[in-house]
Amino acid sequence: MNVVVCVKLVPDPDSVGQLDATTHRLRRDLAEPVLDPGDEFGVEAGLRLVEAHGGEVRVVSMGPERALDAVRKALAMGAARGVLVTDDDLGGSDALTTAKVLAAAIGREPFDVVITATESTDGYTGIVPQALAELLDVPAVTFATGVVSDGTALTVTRQTESGSETILAGLPCVLSVTAGVNEPRYPSLRGIMGAKSKPMDRWTLADLGLGGVGGAGAGQTVVSVTTSEERRAGEVVTDDGDGAHRIVLLLARARVI
């Protein structure tokens, strides 16, 4: 099975993000960049598919030069090879541009499954997997909480607004996975050492034959960024056995009991 996993380098989600007041872009200098934690589930899902059915996992990323770190971590987890699309013109790209670039990079070789997270931790428009599937002209099986395969099709459980669904999906397809789908492995020391010698390509927009995409090509413009009003903290008390009673008093004041 040929599996492609899309990964992204993001500012460490455990630190608070901020937009640059003048460029209106995410300030990536404030936090340590890491492989998006959401993508680790995708890498794990891909590795499990090839471990069961053969083939290999190819990792594709778009981002600045140092996004190679994200690709490298996926290689350390066990992916076979990686590619990073990096180009100065890609700064400030919107979701659709991202999908176009990823689709061009993925479509250069045959694939059976393309795996993504449901959204990135930093940008989270949450529509890249679907746009990508459209550009690759395959179904998108989204919001997966469980995936099994017999080698020719995927059986996927997915979240819905009101419950869950089971989907039987033939290949090729795009699969977006939630954080509940598996328990990602830690890269082993051998994996980390081995990753250094795995093939890794670096492509520009010209290499992909894509011109006119990227920040300038975007069909939307940010006109302002403002800080919204904070909610103010009330009283914080240590529970001395009367915590529950205080809650009851608040509920009564709010007239819900």
Add this chain to the structure above:
Amino acid sequence: MALGTVWVFAELSQDRAATGALELLTKARSLGAADVEAVCFGPGAGDAVAELGRHGATTVRLSTDPAFAELLLGGPAADTLAAAVAEHRPDLILFAATHTGRDVAGRLAAKLDVPVIANGLDIEAGEAITVTTAIFGATQVVRTEFGARRPALALFRPKSFPAAVAPGAVAPRVVEVPAVIRECHRRARVVDRSVEIAAGPKLEEAEVVVSGGRGIQNAGNFELLREVAELLHGAVGASRAVVDAGWVPYSLQVGQTGKTVKPAVYIACGISGAMQHTVGMRGAQKIVAINKDPQAPIFKLADLGIVGDALIVLRQLRDELRSRPG
């Protein structure tokens, strides 16, 4: 540039128009558009027409093709919409930022090569169409203007707008849309579907929400939250961490990628208060937080913060509520 026709992509929820569609129609009416129409796909679409009309759709474009329920909706819905767009040329299409809304809007944007803005909170249409989105847990507000390409696509978080019936609305015109179902989409079939039916009021509508996070420690302990919620005629909510852990279904998730709730009282138990969670509940009138860590960020927005063991406090709360007269 005057705004032409606005479409609302109306999802179905158990054969009724989903609340999100009614909210979007209500907002669409206020944009000064030439016309407001709803588009609805699914075998039950006919049953949603009256409700969509009452909320301001002058026309409901629908397809009741059974394929819309048998297949994953995203692909066929985007293809069918694209064909309808080519014929009727709406200026703007509004979607709810739900799983289905994202599945359809994401594909449609790529298919038509038109801009799309996700996570919207508000929209204005004047010289340009401008969408407000909140980022970083609603600590910053971004206004983004669409360029000239049409249709513009925008997704809005549920509860961004109130749903209200349009005064003087007449029964809408119903127009059948030919379903476009390509072979490749027949490859992804729904073989089973289950709906979680929770007792008591719906999470989005409950006056009291008792929400649990990782601090509740295991799935079994959620029973305690259910008991307290029931005593308060409220609903149980959850953080994404416990949904991901499989302790409770996704339908209970509150936050950026879950539901938005605005109850009279929100009780956060063992929830740290990550911005992706608080964006879904900061609109509550009163917030109570129980957390054993005095530094937990949730306390920054709580009206009442209790530093302590959530399970102990909840047990006492249950007992005290039970012993109250009437």
